[in-house]
Amino acid sequence: MTTLSPTSAPASHAGRATPASGTRTTGRARRSWTEHGLVFVAPFLVVYALFLIWPLVSGLGMSFTDVDITGVGGEFVGLDNYAEAFGDPAVWASLWNTVWFTVLSTVPLVVVGLVLALLANELRVVQWLWRIGWFAPFLLPSGVVCMLFLYMIYPSGFGLADQLLASVGLEPGIGWLTDERYAMLSIVLTTVWWTVGFNFLLYLSALQAIPPHLYEAAELDGASAWRRLWHITLPLLNRTTGLLLVLQVLASLKIFDQVYLLTGGGPDDSTRPILQYVYQQGFTGYRIGYASAVSYIFFALILLVSLAQPVLARRRRAEEAAK
């Protein structure tokens, strides 16, 4: 943005003080509320309150009742739903599936993202091609991605995955999505292919922000490429890695689409994540009260993970300052 046209909302002040904006030192008591910017965020706030805050509150209320999907009636049942949820093996099994998926997917998503970024950073030729190529899948909707894998990659016996195995002399006919041993791995593979582009892009921009003179100095000192990677690049990417890990864990915990579309939670509920269990209880089991209780238990878990992030970041900053 070079100039701010008067009509455009001053969304990006970018440090410039507009003449109209009063400062605290002028001592003016009242400022019109356009100056607070409130008028500009009002539409967002209204939508936010209506579609996020209100459902959050009413969902919490519903979790203490046995209301069904019709939303009519529903007796207050106190903590019964929570008691049932804690004693429901399906809750724990699907929660474990969610955690297991998170464990399986987070590491490759971060590592593969890093490797691709390092490669693209080295390949100065046609860099734009790598960038587009590796990021492109991320732009596809989950439905499209799952269709691709469902019809092209995974059909047992004649899918691309089986053909690849057959070409190296292995037996085709693996039940990629129908065999309990492979179903979760298949979902992880699909997810990595689909979303690694985001991590790749973040890493790439972090890499390009590393000042070249560090590398030049290291080269003069005779440091090998490995040492440069190990002692300069990776430490300087720490912050990005920390951020990505947290973002990735949160994203992976929210797994739903791919499972719903690829395996439906099967075989035998072995890939059913907690969110799908909530969906099943609420929208196909019609027990909205119970489904709300289960989702609040999950909400608490996600909240813990989210809160861990600033704590960890603060601690890291403190360590860095102490050095």
Added chain:
Amino acid sequence: MQPLDTSRTAGVTPPPRRRAVLAGGLGALAAMGPLAAGCAAPSASASGRTRLRYWHLFGGGDGLTMQSLLRKFSTAHPEIDVQAATLQWGAPYYTKLGMAGAGGRAPELAVLHLARLAGFGPGRLLDPFDLDLLAELGVRQRDFPENIWRRGQAHGRQFAVPLDTHPTVLYYQTEVCEKAGLLAGGKLRPIRGAEEFADALRAAKKVTGRPGLVTETLGVDCIIPWRLFATFYSQTGAKVLSADGRRLALDDAKALKVLEYMASLVEEGLWVRRADYTASIGLFNEGRTAFHLNGEWEIPSFRPTGLKFSMTRVPPLFGRPTAQADCHAFVLPHQADRGGAPDRAAHTLVAWLLKHSVDWAEGGHVPAYAPVLKDPAYLKLEPQSEYRDVIDDVALDEPAWFTGSASRMWIELGAVFSGVLTGSRTPRGALDEAKQRLRALLDTPNPLAGVAS
């Protein structure tokens, strides 16, 4: 979401959209006051015709048949403006229908699986039929098999009128069976008993060198293992639940006998161990497998490929010739102001569709309306009319809120019995797990109880 659209019309939801659907209805509540289903002013559409909104879940071949029937109806009844909506088979359909009924702003007419009626809040989410009006339109109770008609009742009112029944049947590849010496006069020789069926499979295997039977054994929410268990188990004369759907009535010895038999066929290599729904259709379509057990709705999948096949009732392997089934039925979703011309139009369409269900039978379903069963046009349908007498031997689930097509029970037990076929569970272990899951379902109160009216 899958090539075999026809599977949506009956008991198999295509992956990945199969969901267990729970509806409410341990039913049987204390009698309450009469339901206020007041009459209301007729709502006419802009054209001055009566608007009739009709929701159904028929995709694939059934969907095309339904559309052509509706076109004919519109020609015969220009005063009625039918606005049909085809919704996705399975859970989403029942979720939408339930919510529409709960709000009292439902369509005038809808389709429901009969075995799910108990769980669908009859009297609260559904309004009862006006039997006098139906009689006036030429549809009476005596035109239907007693047991199927009775399943449409709750609290002494008629909430569902059956259109058809869609039983599990036996498909057979005529050339393979001919070579295996299983045919007589071009038709499959009667098979009596479990051992004879196993022998037939062995004979077929001798001819082709591959398992004689293919069915769905695994996959996303696979239901066929449950259908087959339910079929064979019903032949022993035992029941899964008590007649009121409130207690477990599983006969361990008989259930175990059935499960062990199923496992032994796979073990011996007579039954393809691992096939998902699509694969089972594909394998039978190749024409090198003698038998396929499935619902009758896959006729449109096998017809166009030139496969040489015919169909017959599931043979009585354990005594009685019964087969697991469900029925498509018409229901009147709850409207706060049901009555008048739109309600009359809904009854008119139901009566008309029943009388014209010969076309409907082409997709494989057995018409529930008796006069059609005697119609020469229906009797000419081959192989559709081959198994028509099964209508008196269909085994529907006991009425409970978690039973019926795509219900929690089907999905959960389908998964358990799938394990018996794939070898991940022993018959004994599967039986214990099935009982445990059934108990859990029985212990959960019905989320959508009906209302006595």
